[in-house]
Amino acid sequence: MPMNLHLLRTFLTVVEAQNFSRAAELLFVSQSAVSKAVRELEHQLDLPLLERGGAEGKALRGVALTEHGRAVFEHARAIFALERAASEDVRDRAELRQGRLRIGASTTVAAYWLPQAIAAFARRHPTLELELVVGNTDEISRALIDCRVDVGYVEGEVADARIAASLWRTEALRLISAGDGVAARSKRMAASALAEQTWLLREPGSGTRQAAQAWFDAQGIVPARAIEIGSNEAIARAAAAGAGIALLPETVVADLVAIGRLRTIALLGDANAATRPLYRLELVNRPQAPALRAFLALDADSTAPRARQSKPGT
Structure with a gap:
């Protein structure tokens, strides 16, 4: 009884x-x-x-x-x-003396945008467990729905009624190809010429792949050949080695452009000012735990890209 x-x-x-x-x-x-x-x-x-x-x-x-x-x-x-x-x-x-915060982030966000906020949070709350789960946009969305992460930061759009997506940042994208060892040099190409190039692309489900496809559609480009690579950093290195061209976040390519390993490509008559939004994801109607509220407060002040920002030449 x-x-x-x-x-x-x-x-x-x-x-x-x-x-x-x-x-x-x-x-x-x-x-x-x-x-x-x-x-x-x-x-x-x-x-x-x-x-x-x-x-x-x-x-x-x-x-x-x-x-x-x-x-x-x-x-x-x-x-x-x-x-x-x-x-x-x-x-x-x-009172934030115990607990665990699990953050999900797509690869570029995890590598370039979140480190400062994570470091600041770890210093301020040393007794809390902190976990960063890295995956592409689809993987982080599924982890959020399955409650394996408390918040997600992704590069691609998410269409799921269970997820509330809010604009978090906007980052610049750059068309890049192998450099010639001269820093800040760029070249211009017509859209028709770009279509004939070998393109280095992320896998389906990646926010970078979504951004590239949206840019292709806007420019009327259908790539003649594509090589799929599952990492933005790996794409940048492959492009520097001459494997093809790519559309990547500026935070990823800035250092390689600065030393001449990569160079930017501008469309004829275009300033090459492509951008993409970054989103913060939370589950609809899921209350924010104290640890998450504390991280979001730090995130507003501490988040900045790790890579040095360099302006491409004209």
Whole structure:
């Protein structure tokens, strides 16, 4: 049968206080209410819990337990110890002394946009566990829906009614090809010429792939040949080696452009000012935990790309 926890707590207090009147003081009730509660618990359990050699709280010196009473007392002590532990754990989490924050991010965001915020959060809350899950936009969206991450930062659009997506940042994209060792040099090409090139592309489901496809559609470009590579950094290195051309975030290619390993390409009559939005993802109607609220506050001040920003030549 279900056990009444209020009656059980009263019984535990009587045994620990070894006196009915003292238990009443601790519980802020009358002694008669304490006596009634213990008798009612015995009635509900159909077991005698106390040895009664006199009037409760008066003639008895201390409280003598029956064999059944000792068993119930041990159970009660374990139950309410667990309750205290749970209360302390919840309080520590609310006060950011304990807990875990799981952040999901697509590869470029994880590598270039989040490190400063993560470092600042770790310094401010050293007792909290922190995990960064990295994947493409689709993978991070699924992790959020499955509650494997608390918040997501992605490069691509997400169309799922369970997810609230808000604009977080906007980053520049650059068309790049192998450089000639001369920093900040660029060239111009017609869209028709670009279509004939070998393109280095991310896998489907990647935000960078989405951005590239949207740019192709806007320019009327259908690549003659494409090589699929699952990392923006790997694409940048492959482009520097002459494997093809690519449309990548400026944060990824800035250093290689600066030293002449890559050069930017501008369309004839175009300033090469392609951009893409970055999104923060949260589950609809899921309350923000204290750790997440603290991270979002830091994120507003601390997030900046890691790579040096360099302006491509004209």
